[in-house]
Amino acid sequence: MIPNNLATSIQMYNKIENDFINSIEQQYGLKFDKHNIYSSDRMYSPSEYINFKSSACIACEKGIDSRSDFLSLKCNKSCYFCFNPNQIDFLDNTQNIKKGQSIANHLLKENPRIQYVALTGGEPLLHKKEAINFFQRIERFNSKIHKRLYTNGELIDTFILKKLKNCNLQEIRFSIKLEDSLEKQADILEKIEEARYYIPDVIVEMPVIPKTYSHMENIITTLESIGVRGINLLEFCFPLHNEKEFIRRGFLLKYPPFQVYYNYWYSGGLAIAGSEEDSLKLLRFAKQNNFKMGIHYCSLANKHLGQIYQYNTAYPIDKWFYLSEKDYFLKSAKVYDNDIHCVEHVLRKNNLLQYNKNDDYNFLEFHPKYITLFDMVNIDIGMSYNIIEEINSNVFIKELKIEKIDQKNFILQTI
Ligand code: SF4
Known part of the structure; x- marks a missing residue:
């Protein structure tokens, strides 16, 4: 159909959007929260923060001179919301381990002016030697390149922290898993506290899962007392697999899922209803209580910005x-x-x-x-x-x- 006026053109896009919604509901059995519709104004709070937002996050929003890579997608955890299993070649990438030095060389060759690099996973510290080789190579090439590491923290110890410090790692991002026992979470908090003595910016990054608000309030209060640099609160997403776990927990998808429907790179899938509200509530809580650490809310829409900017x-x-x-x-x-x-x-x-x-x-x-x-x-x-x-x-x-x-x-x- 070729639209010949504004109304038919709008109708055509509405149909595409409705078809998308119906196909997701049919394919996964997970429903959209149509009782709580996001207007385009309400939809658009892609990134809000108080006190501190990592310069790497700011670079990520345009995606220029900023790259992350992984050694392997193998992980010592199995989070039900992990979006890695939805990636092409996931299985191969859990079995093969890339060389730290060669992925660093590849990033540097691709863009010698690169300013931000990150090592993610899987769990990068399952391959400690290769992780160190990666950061050492980047440091040798240009010590001004900002280096950061994502980790679930379980394999952190003093020895690796010293090694990372020697590579001039600027930022480490821990995740705390609410599904873990409180003892295990306390153990990760201790490692976070220790990391502060070695790495300039210790940040926690975790999704805000609906129905966990009080727990999150406790976590950010503890992190404030530990004195971390900040926390990134991620909009919680359905990664287009493992739907039974999301249905079992009674989650609904945010509606509408996008302000503009497109085939976005970011494989985090579709936002879960309620995560944004709880994230912004945590931000207000921290503000009212005069927190010193940074609290940064990063929505799914924010993760799409880099792709749109680069294309356009x-x-x-x-x-x-x-x-x-x-x-x-x-x-x-x-x-x-x-x-x-x-x-x-x-x-x-x-x-x-x-x-x-x-x-x-x-x-x-x-x-x-x-x-x-x-x-x-x-x-x-x-x-x-x-x-x-x-x-x-x-x-x-x-x-x-x-x-x-x-x-x-x-x-x-x-x-
Ligand atoms: S720790 Fe991260 S990489 Fe590992 S399973 Fe959980 S979400 Fe995935």
Whole structure:
């Protein structure tokens, strides 16, 4: 179907979104929380923090000069929410262990200006020698490169902490597993406390699982007393496998799952309803209690930003597109059918000739900053969301969504 007006175009995208929702519910049996709908404003709190947010997190949001890699996906834990099993070649990657030095060489060759590197897993410390080799190689190449390690902490000891310190590791991110016994969690907290003597930034990173709010409040209070640099509260996600564990716990999926539907790289899947609310509540709790450590909430939408930014800044863009500072989508104002003539007339009268008129698809698009020219005109204007894709060396602009805008109250900075 070729949409020939704004309403049919919006309908077309609504159908795609509904088909996606239905197929997820049918395939996994996990339901969306349609009683608690996220409006686009409410949806968009991708990253909020108090006191401190790692510079590596800031770099990750644009994905420039920042990379992470793994030695193996093998892990000493088996978290039901782990998103690794959903990756291509997961089994091979649990059996094969890459050489620390060669993955470091690969990252450095790919981008000699790289500024942030991370080693993740699986559990990287199952291969301590290779993990050290990785960081040593990076350090030898350029000691200014920020190095960080993700670990569930079980294999941390004084010996490895000293080795990591000698590699000039700047940041270590522990995860605390709420499914573990309290004794085990206390053991990880002790290791976190010890790490502070060796690594400048000791951070905890964990998903905020609905129905665990009080436990999380206790954890962040303990971390504050230990004196860690911060905690990253992750939006809890369904990793598109192991659905029985999510259904058994009574979780629902956040609805709608995305502000803009797309095939995102990040394999963390779909956000679970309620995780964002609890994360923001923890942030408020820390603020009210004058916490000194950083509390940073990182939503699923935040994890998608780097991909969108990289795609949409890889090529020069046409003059009728606006690169949104908010979500990095390319946006254009779009009119159809009978409204085209009126818009073209006004744009030309104002000497604005950089618009795109498409007779085949019967639309005209122009830069959103000119929408205010039409605040008193009775026409339908849509906001089109686009991404640049490269397929077989050909570059395309792909429209992902269109929504009707209210031109009377339009403010460019809000899109
Ligand atoms: S500790 Fe991390 S890598 Fe290991 S199973 Fe849990 S989520 Fe996956």
